Amino acid sequence: xxxxPDVQTSVPSRPQRAAxxxxxxxxxxxxxxDPLHQRVHVLNPTAALTWRLCDGQHTAVELVxxxxxxxxxxxxxxxxxxxxxxxxxxxxxxxxx
Amino acid sequence: xxxxxxxxxxPPAGASPGAPRPVxxxxxxxxxxxxxxxxxxSACAEVADGIAALYPTAAVEAPGxxxxxxxxxxxxxxxxxxxGPGYRLTVHxxxxxxxxTPSDVVAHLEYLxxxxxATGLGHRLLxxxxxxxxxxSALAIPGRSGAGKSTLVTALCLAGFRYLSDELAVVDPGTxxxxxxxxxxxxxxxxxxxxxxxxxxxxxxxAIRADGVPVHYLRPPRPAASGRxxxxxxxxxxxxEAGAEATLMPASRVQALAELAQHSLNLPxxxxxxxxxxxxxxxxxxxxxxxxxDLSEAVAALADLTGGRPSGG
Numbered sequence: 001x002x003x004x005p006d007v008q009t010s011v012p013s014r015p016q017r018a019a020x021x022x023x024x025x026x027x028x029x030x031x032x033x034d035p036l037h038q039r040v041h042v043l044n045p046t047a048a049l050t051w052r053l054c055d056g057q058h059t060a061v062e063l064v065x066x067x068x069x070x071x072x073x074x075x076x077x078x079x080x081x082x083x084x085x086x087x088x089x090x091x092x093x094x095x096x097x
Numbered sequence: 098x099x100x101x102x103x104x105x106x107x108p109p110a111g112a113s114p115g116a117p118r119p120v121x122x123x124x125x126x127x128x129x130x131x132x133x134x135x136x137x138x139s140a141c142a143e144v145a146d147g148i149a150a151l152y153p154t155a156a157v158e159a160p161g162x163x164x165x166x167x168x169x170x171x172x173x174x175x176x177x178x179x180x181g182p183g184y185r186l187t188v189h190x191x192x193x194x195x196x197x198t199p200s201d202v203v204a205h206l207e208y209l210x211x212x213x214x215a216t217g218l219g220h221r222l223l224x225x226x227x228x229x230x231x232x233x234s235a236l237a238i239p240g241r242s243g244a245g246k247s248t249l250v251t252a253l254c255l256a257g258f259r260y261l262s263d264e265l266a267v268v269d270p271g272t273x274x275x276x277x278x279x280x281x282x283x284x285x286x287x288x289x290x291x292x293x294x295x296x297x298x299x300x301x302x303x304a305i306r307a308d309g310v311p312v313h314y315l316r317p318p319r320p321a322a323s324g325r326x327x328x329x330x331x332x333x334x335x336x337x338e339a340g341a342e343a344t345l346m347p348a349s350r351v352q353a354l355a356e357l358a359q360h361s362l363n364l365p366x367x368x369x370x371x372x373x374x375x376x377x378x379x380x381x382x383x384x385x386x387x388x389x390x391d392l393s394e395a396v397a398a399l400a401d402l403t404g405g406r407p408s409g410g
Contacts, residue, residue, distance in 0.1 A: 020368075022368060022369040022371075022372040022373075023372075024372050024373060024376045026350050026351050026354060026376050026379065026380070027349065027350050027351060029351050031351060031354060031355075031372070031376070033358060033364070033369075033371070033372040035364065035365035035368050035371075036365075038358075038361075038364065038365055040354070040355045040358045040359070042351050042355065
């Protein structure tokens with residue numbers, strides 16, 4: 001797969017969930033609580049899968065590949081969504097710097 | 098007591114908190130608030146009587162009672178027999194300020210007593226909510242200040258629900274049950290007018306609250322089992338809308354959790370355990386959004402939800 005150059009450079013190379021962020025599945029939805037910023041986030045299924053893969057091991061490209069493997073029919077959407085989602089995580093300071 | 102003014106003056110700059118003052122201990126009142134105990138000593142009977150009139154757990158000490166070894170939470174100097182103007186309030190020897198009338202002092206003390214009690218409850222999960230109970234089920238109504246929690250809670254209590262708090266849910270982290278926090282009910286003028294017109298409520302105190310807002314205080318009833326916690330079985334997210342017919346709609350547990358977290362006072366302290374507690378709380382509770390305008394309709398809807406109109410608690 002290919003990613004737009006500007007997106008590739010803005011996504012962390014191996015995004016890592018911040019250890020302080022608590023998570024809990026409630027009625028099938030993944031809820032995050034960030035005690036530092038005192039914010040609750042509710043993730044949609046794509047964002048939840050992306051979050052789970054932000055383990056510091058997967059590169060941004062590997063995140064897309066992992067999700068596209070699970071949802072092959074949605075590759076184009078995944079290629080667009082994953083960088084945006086990871087950037088949202090970063091903007092919300094849910095990832096380690 | 099009736100309408101009062103604001104504090105006349107802030108504490109004097111450079112006041113020495115440790116400076117000994119003669120303690121006028123002619124009148125004293127003790128109270129207990131969810132594990133927090135306090136004694137207020139006053140040179141003025143109206144202050145002691147005012148505190149006793151607001152807290153269901155308060156008791157005025159008999160004149161000549163043996164002096165307490167523990168230092169009082171607050172001391173009030175001044176009064177009709179004193180030389181200077183106003184009433185000087187000190188809390189743990191810190192000078193809080195000079196007040197014009199006894200009702201000013203009582204209103205300020207009410208705020209300070211509640212805050213001190215809440216500070217000592219950090220090991221429990223706290224969030225802004227009105228909480229009432231019926232039988233062994235508590236109903237939590239989270240909301241920001243000014244959302245109408247106290248008005249709704251008062252109306253529910255007048256309909257037979259038990260009062261646990263009009264503002265602060267104190268949740269046991271082990272069980273998820275709510276402990277009573279029997280602070281005085283505090284109604285702003287709008288809510289007071291609605292309730293006074295409909296129920297003819299007597300105000301225990303009309304005063305300017307510590308934050309400058311004019312309010313009416315009501316003394317809540319003391320439940321027979323005031324020391325027991327009650328499991329939260331219903332979470333209601335209130336939405337006051339002009340002209341709306343009272344309607345209860347199921348709310349998602351995630352939405353309820355997010356609102357409870359939004360109104361929490363100390364969730365960061367509890368971290369992962371706090372999120373887990375809130376998740377378990379909403380999983381065990383029925384969660385609803387309540388749209389309403391008319392207070393009686395809202396009370397009827399919540400009474401029906403919890404099994405019909407209670408018959409006095």
